[in-house]
């Protein structure tokens with residue numbers, strides 16, 4: 001085959017692809033491979049310092065390779081790592097965070113606390129499917145082609161039980177549709193058709209791992225203070241802390257439209273952008289120290305970093321838990337915090353997405 005190349009995979013990148021080096025020193029990324037594989041590939045994108053290739057054939061499988069559980073693994077755009085044993089997945093994710101920290105000249109003051117997942121299959125409490133007539137499935141890797149599925153091994157069993165009924169209902173729709181299927185906290189399954197957002201707004205997909213993160217935050221925040229939960233969504237990370245904090249302000253562009261009845265009295269939702277809300281907030285006249293959770297979207301605090309950090313300092317925030325789902329933007333934000341005098345106390349790493357390269361990183365900072 002034209003352009004085909006035989007390679008030995010020697011490394012696993014934190015982006016998910018296996019890595020090979022040619023005798024000339026060129027780096028080639030090959031998705032769906034792992035160290036120890038001997039593969040035939042085709043270069044699909046050649047850059048100055050590296051190339052991207054597509055796997056054509058595994059000539060000799062790495063002894064570590066495992067059988068993917070899903071019949072559409074490799075075609076579906078959802079999981080990238082079902083062929084990799086879980087301990088190697090986790091080792092690669094944590095090494096990736098260390099690498100992201102090194103790139104901004106930071107090191108963890110102590111060994112990061114590690115929270116790999118106990119439940120590595122059947123964990124997702126929500127999935128987003130696409131459908132057209134009798135087909136229901138996910139988008140293919142790097143395309144909008146539909147890959148039909150009968151079940152999804154990373155989704156919770158309740159979701160898999162509902163798939164046939166989703167397909168039957170969707171079949172009635174005249175055009176291609178999107179449907180979000182979600183296991184609600186009471187165990188029932190909700191379907192939301194063609195809506196931009198999930199039923200409950202943003203929600204972490206792995207309930208057990210989310211519980212570990214909430215516990216870690218509970219153990220590490222200084223109790224008895226006011227708390228700002230910035231980018232707080234529906235209060236996922238802070239609602240359970242209401243009894244240990246004097247007051248909680250949860251700020252997010254999409255807080256629940258109606259204050260849920262069960263909301264503790266000292267918990268206040270603010271539907272707003274974080275920066276405008278911080279700028280409007282007056283510093284308390286009492287000399288009180290405040291804690292904050294900062295959990296921005298993938299891009300991190302980005303261009304608002306300087307103003308957000310300055311506002312927090314001005315308001316008397318002296319303790320921050322910084323959460324990030326992209327190691328690079330999270331590490332970049334941490335380097336801004338430390339340059340402004342914040343001390344990195346400790347780091348914890350959580351796996352919310354087994355079978356994919358994603359990792360959730362958390363840092364405790366004090367001023």
Ligand SMILES: C[S@@+](CC[C@H](N)C(=O)[O-])C[C@H]1O[C@@H](n2cnc3c(N)ncnc32)[C@H](O)[C@@H]1O
Nearest residue numbers: 202231232233236252253254273274295296297
């Ligand atoms: C990673 S999620 C975290 C949500 C929440 N902390 C949780 O654990 O469920 C990021 C959140 O940031 C919100 N968001 C994005 N940009 C924002 C902005 N400029 N101001 C306020 N909220 C924003 C989104 O609505 C989303 O809920």
